[in-house]
Amino acid sequence: MSKKAQKANPSSAALRQQAAEQVYQNMQQSQKPPSHLLRNCFNAFWTGGLICLLAQGVQEILLRQGFNLENVGAPTSAVMILLAVILTMLGVYDHISQLAGAGSAVPITGFANSVSSAALEYRSEGLVLGVGGNMFKVAGPVIVFGAAAAFVVSIVTALYYSLGGGAL
Amino acid sequence: MWQNFFWAFVVGGLFCVAGQLLMQGCKLTPAHTMVSFVVLGCILGGLGWYQPLIELAGAGATTPIISFGNSLVKGAMQEFSQNGWLGLLTGIFEVIGAGVSAAIIFSFLAALFSRAKS
Secondary structure, X not given: OOHHHHHXXXXXXXXXXXXXXXXXXXXXXXXXXXXOHHHXXXXXXXXXXXXXXXXHHHHHHHHHOOOXXXXXXXXXXXXXXXXXXXXXXXXXXXXXXXXXXXXXXXXXXXXXXXXXXXXXXOHHHOHHHHHHHHOOOOOXXXXXXXXXXXXXXXXXXXXXXXXXXXXX | OHHHHHHHHHHHHHHXXXXXXXXXXXXXXXXXXXXXXXXXXXXXXXXXXXXXXXXXXXXXXXXXXXXXXXHHHHHHHHHHHHHHHHHHHHHOOOOOHHHHHHHHHHHHHHHHHOOOOO
């Protein structure tokens, strides 16, 4: 065998492997279950809508207990958060999420689910480093970016009012 | 009263559809979707455009995570009008504190008395 052929051999093997990988990737693409955007949006709509409907029901009950429209928001979300934590503890919320997609992630119950599922998941690593350290692993970014964005927005709004701007 | 429930369902559902489109259509992770919603909520809250939606849809507007941003700005602005510039720092978690505390306390209790279901 000439030197040239020896040199060409490994590169052709590499080429063959590359081609096989290409074929495998194509196969993977074609075997992937098609993601039905429209159907998922529909599921997100009615599940998310139902969660908000439930929250509205809680709010109507609390309004009859003597809360007013100004202060009913906090106890309503507290009740919804308690429900979400209980459902997470029972392992039900995961099943709901699989069907609902964003329908269970966007409401405040999704925030509570991300906190409590992280707390439960890291329980085996101890209370301080496991639960305490990882509780906000998923929900942390929401609070960090929320507080930062709120600070910037409220500075701009406060400056606007201080400089005598009228209502927007 | 029944129209409250109707609007809560429709508005809450539409926010979730928007979330699904961001997650699936724009390939954002759930964390990125939630962060975008909160930042959008802050901006809408600063402009004062979110309050009319709350008056229309009630819990349909206060339950989605977008209202988290609105409440952060609302708390800061409330404190600002009472205590001046320091209020921007002390007020940010004023309205939202109940929800965050509830999530921490209930999750901690859940972790004390239960383990993850696998």
